[in-house]
Amino acid sequence: MNLEGHSEITVAVLDENEISEGEAALGIASEAACGAMEIRLAAGGRGNLFATQNCCLLLDKDLLRQLNSSGSVTIATMPNFSFAPKGQRLASVKTSPFAMPKQDYQRAFGLAKDKGPTLQAWPIEEPTVAVLYSDPREGDRARSLFAGIMKTRLGRSGGCDRPSDAEGGLRRGELLGARRTGQLALVELRR
DSSP, X not given: OGGGTOSOOOOOOOOTTEEEHHHHHHHHHHHHEEESEEEEEETTTEEEEEESSSEEEEEOHHHHHHHHTTSSEEEEEOOTTEEEOTTOEEEEEEEOXXXXXXXXXXXXXXXXXXXXXXXXXXXXXXXXOEEEEEOSSOTTHHHHHHHHHHHHHHHHTTOOOOOSSTTSOOOXXXXXXXXXXXXXXXXXXXX
């Protein structure tokens, strides 16, 4: 650039009817999302949403479709009901390059504001799952067949496979507590 005699380059000059790509991405992302997430601006008119703690992502698919059909904003997300560990990117909000017409911004912003959040990150503070293994023929067969699979699946969501007492069984109080809160998985083999 200096060799050609230029000290600066003008990439885009916004007029009064435009809003910058970064400002548009931040505004729409702020209105479209809520919960355990933060927005980080990225190059090219993107606002990336990251989980601030372990969470479950809930989407309003109809509203997401409407926003993505607007022509000036695109939101890409993880699937509905996905588990996301802290630090995981949940979504990206992308706007028109360089500048977005203010009327397009106001339409997308208004849609997100009026119809509620498009994305919600519900925190999962201490996931608890009780796994019961049952087999009518041999008491420990279901556990030996499925414990490895359950340990892998629980590990993906931050859980662990840990017996609650020395014999590896559940105490009655723990079982009743798991039933009350709906945090129970049953692995049962039948004849």
